[in-house]
Amino acid sequence: MNDNEAIQACLSGNSDAFAEIIHRYESKIAGTVIGMLGRCPEAEDVGQETFIRFYNNLKNFRGESSVGTYLTRIAMNLSLNELKRRQRHSSRIISIDDPDVSKNLHENRNHLDVEETRDIVQWAISQLEPKLQSTLVLRLMDECSTEETAVILQLPIGTVLSRLSRAKKQLIKILKPYQENL
Secondary structure, X not given: OOHHXXXXXXXXXXXXXXXXXXXXXXXXXXXXXXXXHOOOHHHHHHHHHHHHHHHHOHHXXXXXXXHHHHHHHHHHHHHHXXXXXXXXXXXXXXXXXXXXHHHHHHHOOOOXXXXXXXXXXXXXXXXXXXXXXXXXXXXXXXXXXXHHHHHHHOOOHHHHHHHHHHHHHHHXXXXXXXXXXX
């Protein structure tokens, strides 16, 4: 069953068809949300909310973009909302000055494992402003094409390319002090 058939089956009340859509796209959506928010309880909530919103608005899905693109757009918007909420509530964001991250960085100066490296890169990505972060996550982590990224973020292709370039430059600058450890 392809995506369009699954949607029609969902609209006819077939819950198994929606379970199939979730199965097809849950890892893609998880990657997007974790790329934006990091591994945290809020990321799981945003992932679930993405599918809930899609299901609740299924009758409005016009098929102008693929199901994956549409779900990614929902996930990205919810992730950006969560980032704004975090800023408003000034919740604690991982910092390289945090004892856990700093301890790993200094104790294992020459032996960072994959998980520690991922944590540091995730921290660096979280330091980017949300519009640059979203572009970087979609293009490099989710491996969306420039065109898909433009559709998801509802931006011109030139803006996507410009933001991606700025995001890469800022990320390199943020990671430069830790380059020998990564």
